[in-house]
Amino acid sequence: MSSESRAAARPTRAVRHDEAAHRFEWTEDGHFCVLDYTLDGxxxxxxxxxxxxxxxxxxxxxxxxxxxxxxxxARGWRIRPLCSYVAAFIRRHPEYQDLVD
Incomplete structure (x- = not known):
């Protein structure tokens, strides 16, 4: 099984959206993990x-x-992938290309 197949088969974590802090977050084995964003309109x-x-x-x-x-x-946002990881993720998952501003 390829790493992409394993990743697709793995259940997605219940990532928390902290809207006040403008971030998505998850804690794994006591380690805090984040995706930060800014919102302009x-x-x-x-x-x-x-x-x-x-x-x-x-x-x-x-x-x-x-x-x-x-x-x-879901919220009708356009996105700007300023983080290199996010940009690479979108390149690997073209189903998200339509969101790019």
């Missing part, structure tokens, strides 16, 4: 994805970004 700029190396390689960043992009779609 209906345009969300995804600025930073942070996953500590101690819990890296578990698909956490992908789950954070997927949740952020799905939230953007």
């Amino acid at each position: 209906k345009v969300a700029s995804f600025t930073h994805t942070g996953v500590p190396s101690a819990v890296g390689g578990r698909g956490i960043a992908a789950d954070l970004v997927r949740t952020g992009l799905d939230t953007a779609r």
Whole structure:
């Protein structure tokens, strides 16, 4: 099974959206992981994805970004992938290309 297939088969985490802080977050084994964004009207700029190396390689960043992009779609937001990880994720998942501002 390829790593992409394993990632697709893995259940998505219940990532929390902290709207007041403009971030999506998850805590894994005591390590705080985030996807930060700014919001200007209906345009969300995804600025930073942070996953500590101690819990890296578990698909956490992908789950954070997927949740952020799905939230953007549901709310009618356009997105600016300023974070290099988010930009790479969108290149690998063209179903999100239509969200890019």
